[in-house]
Amino acid sequence: MADRSKPSFFITTPIYYVNAKPHLGTAYTTVLCDVQARYRRLKGYNVKFLTGMDEHGEKVEEAARQHGMEPQEWCDSQAPFFKRLWEELEISNDDFIRTTEPRQVRSVQYLWDRMQESGYLYKGSYDGWYCVPEETYFTETQVTKADEERHTEGQHLCPDCGRPLERVQEESYFFKLSAFQDRLLKLYHEHPDFVQPDFRMNEVRSFVEGGLQDLSVSRTSFDWGIKVPFDDKHVTYVWFDALQNYLTAVGYGVDTPEAQAELAFRWPAQYHVVGKDIIRFHCVIWPAMLMAIGEALPEHVFAHGFLMVRNEETGKGEKMSKSRGNAIAPQDVVELLGVEGYRYYFMTDVTPGEDGAISFSRMEQVYNADLANSWGNLVSRALNMSAKYFDGKTPEDDPEWVSRQNPLSQIAQGIAQRYSEHMDKIEYVQAKDVVMELVHAANHYVEDSAPWTVAKDPARAGELADIIRNLLEAIRISAHLLTPFMPQTSAEVLRRMGAEAEVDCEDLDAACVWGQLAGGVEVTKGDALFPRLAKK
Ligand code: ME8
Numbered sequence: 309m310a311d312r313s314k315p316s317f318f319i320t321t322p323i324y325y326v327n328a329k330p331h332l333g334t335a336y337t338t339v340l341c342d343v344q345a346r347y348r349r350l351k352g353y354n355v356k357f358l359t360g361m362d363e364h365g366e367k368v369e370e371a372a373r374q375h376g377m378e379p380q381e382w383c384d385s386q387a388p389f390f391k392r393l394w395e396e397l398e399i400s401n402d403d404f405i406r407t408t409e410p411r412q413v414r415s416v417q418y419l420w421d422r423m424q425e426s427g428y429l430y431k432g433s434y435d436g437w438y439c440v441p442e443e444t445y446f447t448e449t450q451v452t453k454a455d456e457e458r459h460t461e462g463q464h465l466c467p468d469c470g471r472p473l474e475r476v477q478e479e480s481y482f483f484k485l486s487a488f489q490d491r492l493l494k495l496y497h498e499h500p501d502f503v504q505p506d507f508r509m510n511e512v513r514s515f516v517e518g519g520l521q522d523l524s525v526s527r528t529s530f531d532w533g534i535k536v537p538f539d540d541k542h543v544t545y546v547w548f549d550a551l552q553n554y555l556t557a558v559g560y561g562v563d564t565p566e567a568q569a570e571l572a573f574r575w576p577a578q579y580h581v582v583g584k585d586i587i588r589f590h591c592v593i594w595p596a597m598l599m600a601i602g603e604a605l606p607e608h609v610f611a612h613g614f615l616m617v618r619n620e621e622t623g624k625g626e627k628m629s630k631s632r633g634n635a636i637a638p639q640d641v642v643e644l645l646g647v648e649g650y651r652y653y654f655m656t657d658v659t660p661g662e663d664g665a666i667s668f669s670r671m672e673q674v675y676n677a678d679l680a681n682s683w684g685n686l687v688s689r690a691l692n693m694s695a696k697y698f699d700g701k702t703p704e705d706d707p708e709w710v711s712r713q714n715p716l717s718q719i720a721q722g723i724a725q726r727y728s729e730h731m732d733k734i735e736y737v738q739a740k741d742v743v744m745e746l747v748h749a750a751n752h753y754v755e756d757s758a759p760w761t762v763a764k765d766p767a768r769a770g771e772l773a774d775i776i777r778n779l780l781e782a783i784r785i786s787a788h789l790l791t792p793f794m795p796q797t798s799a800e801v802l803r804r805m806g807a808e809a810e811v812d813c814e815d816l817d818a819a820c821v822w823g824q825l826a827g828g829v830e831v832t833k834g835d836a837l838f839p840r841l842a843k844k
Contacts, residue, residue, distance in 0.1 A: 312569075317353035318577040319345055322586060323360040323405060323553050326386040327371035330393045332628065333583065335638045336615055336654055340734070341581050342399045343655050346792040347731045350816040356574055358557045360405035361390060365546030366440045369532040379532050383408060393638060398647060398795055405553050407534075411562075416544055416552050417537040418561030422601040424538065428487065431539075434480040434524040437473045439466035443546045445524055446473065468585075481526040481542060488596035492516050495595060501608060503591050504733070505661035508584065508611045512591045523593065551594045554580065555603070576604040581734075587611045610734055615658065618665035625665030641671065648794040649675050649838065655793050656740035672841050682747050683786070684838035687801055689754055690779040694805075694831050697763050702780055702806060703773035704827035714774070716753055716782045717822045719746050724820035727789050736793075743789045750782040780805055781825045788819045797837055804832040 321341045324334045338359055345357035362368075363383040372382030387406065394401060405412065423429045437446040446467055454460075454467035464473045495502060496513050503509040526542035527533065533543030552560075558574035559567030582590050590609045598605050616625030617634040628635050641650050649671075657674050658664030694702055723742060730739035753775075762772045784807060791798040791813075799811045806829030813819045 311354055312573050314352055314354040316356070316573050316578075317345075317348040318356045318558065318574045319348070319358070319579045319581065320554055320557075320577060321359040322582050323362040323407065323550055324390065325362050325365075325367060326383050326390075327367050329386070329389050330638070332636050332638055332641070333615055335393060335397060336658075337581055337583060337612065338394060338399055338401075339397055339651055339654060340612060340660060340736075341579075342397075342401070343651070343736065343792040344579065344581070344731070344734060345400055346795060347816075350788070350791060350813055351728070352814045356403065356558070357401045358403045358405060358554070359394065359399070359401045360403075360553060360557075361387060361407070362546065362550045362553075363406055363408045364533040364544070364549055365443050366530060366532070367443055367546075369530065370440065380408060396642065396647065397638070397651065400795075403557050405557050407549055407553060412549070412553060412556045413534050415556035415561040416534045416549050419548075419552050419555075419597075419601065420537050420544070423483065423597075426600045426602075428484040428600040429525075430482050430484070432480060432482050433478065434482075435477045436475075437464060438476040439469065439471065439473050441471050442466060442469055444468065445476075447521060476529065478528045479541075480524040480528065481536065481539075482522040483525045483548070483597070483600070485523045485593065485596055486520045488599060489516055489520050491599055492520075492592060492596060495605065502595075502605070503587070504608055504610045508587060508591075508661070512587060515588060516592060520592070547589055547593065548597075551589065551597065554594075554606070560603075577606040578608065579734075580606050580609045582609060582611055584611045584613055610660070612660045613658075613663035615654075616663055616665045618667035618670065620667065620669070625663060636666070636668075644668065644841070645671055645675050646838075648797050649679055652679060652793050655736045657737070659737055660734050675838065676840055678744065679838035680836075680840040682744065682751060683790070684836055686747055686751050686754070686779070687783055687804070687837060688833070690750075690776065690783055691804055691831050691833050693759055694776050694780060695833055697759070697772060697776065700830055702825060702827055702829045702831055703776050705777065706770040706773045708770050714753070714778045715749055716746065716778050719749050720782065720785055720820070720822045723785065724789070724817045728816070731792070739789075740793070743786050746782055747786050750779055750786075753782075754779065777825055777827070781822060784810070784825060785820045785822070788813060788816060800834070800837065804834050806830050 319341050321337050324330065341357060345355050348355050361383065368383065369379050372379040375382055391404065436448060437451050439446065450467050451464050451473065455464060458465060465471065466473055493516055496509060500509060503512050525545045525548040526536050527545055528541055531543050533546060534549050536542040536544060554577060555575065559570040580590055595605050615628065617628050617636065619626050626632065626634060645653060653671050653674050657670065658666065723746060727739050727742045730742065757775045759772055759775045762768045762775065783801060784805060787798040787801040802808060802810050806826065810819060
């Protein structure tokens with residue numbers, strides 16, 4: 309039972325199609341949400357972190373057929389791949405939704421009834437283009453324009469992905485999306501941070517300003533989908549079904565007091581995190597659907613860029629694909645960097661809003677510089693010295709020692725607040741910089757204060773205790789701040805310095821106040837946290 313005395317923080321990933329195994333791109337979005345979910349738990353929120361699988365539609369049905377399976381059987385066979393990878397990458401989701409589950413069927417059918425009542429639904433017939441890989445409709449004008457630009461000579465290709473289109477002619481229900489243009493523009497005007505980062509908002513706004521067409525939301529030419537409750541010749545268009553998952557997971561359409569309390573507590577969501585490819589579905593269609601049925605709108609949609617593979621010869625980012633032979637599997641990166649190094653690299657070296665060019669050489673560089681040489685090295689030096697000079701323990705605070713000035717406590721002042729300003733907005737690169745400033749300063753401090761020399765003079769015992777205490781305190785605070793990125797390492801560091809009671813912290817600001825290190829507590833030196841990667 310959720311503790312509803314804490315504020316709710318509801319964050320979602322897209323639900324991924326089960327036509328392919330999870331890959332570096334889907335893992336990127338999922339880790340990005342995980343970091344935010346873990347951060348919010350540290351800030352005392354009651355978090356619900358939702359991910360899942362999108363199992364209906366032509367694309368999934370085709371994938372099943374290609375593998376000689378029934379669609380449901382195929383989806384069931386794919387679920388373990390997603391669940392296993394998320395476990396391996398330390399994804400702390402609280403729920404995993406599949407669109408073939410009874411709760412989704414019930415909720416989508418409830419949505420149909422509400423739509424029918426709203427007056428924004430009508431029956432008609434669709435005659436136009438459809439891209440199966442994108443599960444998207446395109447108008448004649450869009451297709452003609454793209455074909456002219458591409459010189460496709462009679463073949464009609466998808467304006468977005470360039471793959472061949474299908475001609476669809478069928479009876480269909482339509483959602484009156486065109487009626488929402490003004491209300492959507494008003495939303496963007498009144499809530500400029502509804503779409504993040506800013507430049508994506510401009511893209512969405514100009515799309516809507518260009519005019520909206522009604523959307524076909526049911527299909528009659530195939531049947532792998534949720535039946536329309538009042539017309540069972542029709543199945544739900546896969547996006548109309550998929551978007552609804554966000555409401556399903558928090559109890560929408562369930563007539564029990566518990567479900568209604570959950571819905572009231574959780575909805576609206578704070579963040580839908582998506583890739584830039586599906587921004588229109590989340591920033592145009594989804595809010596219009598919610599407006600039609602009178603539900604509150606999510607607070608933010610954060611659209612991140614795409615991961616590209618850096619071509620070492622040209623220095624340019626290229627789309628990842630099997631046919632180019634440049635696709636990188638998540639397991640390859642885990643093998644190189646370990647899970648925590650994997651998370652750290654993608655979250656702190658790729659700016660979340662923009663496309664990011666990734667490469668193995670850059671991964672090694674970041675790992676060695678930040679994790680092996682800076683963070684790992686600092687922890688190992690400080691714990692070793694503490695153990696060596698203080699009989700296997702953290703030094704006691706020496707009341708005789710008066711000089712309390714040190715550069716580290718100054719840098720640490722207000723650090724949790726500076727870090728949070730960035731974490732709140734998913735600015736992970738900048739948040740990491742705030743922590744690494746303290747880590748780098750601590751490494752310099754070791755050199756400048758030369759504890760190994762101080763240790764030789766018994767008259768300087770107070771000074772030695774102070775130096776080691778300062779280092780351990782900087783480490784304690786950094787470990788807390790790095791928890792969302794590398795939860796296992798941070799927990800291990802806190803354990804090694806005898807602070808395991810702090811591992812499940814729910815008040816980051818309080819934990820990061822300087823001066824809380826316990827003295828006389830046993831320390832464990834342990835193995836290197838991040839062994840340096842040798843040059844291949
Ligand atoms: O669109 N870089 O599912 P999908 C970064 N089922 N992220 C990437 C990426 C890349 N190269 N490639 C994919 C769907 N992604 C729908 C969603 S939600 C109601 C329904 C990520 O399996 C990114 O988050 O095609 C993108 O938006 C998502 O995978 C698309 O996943």
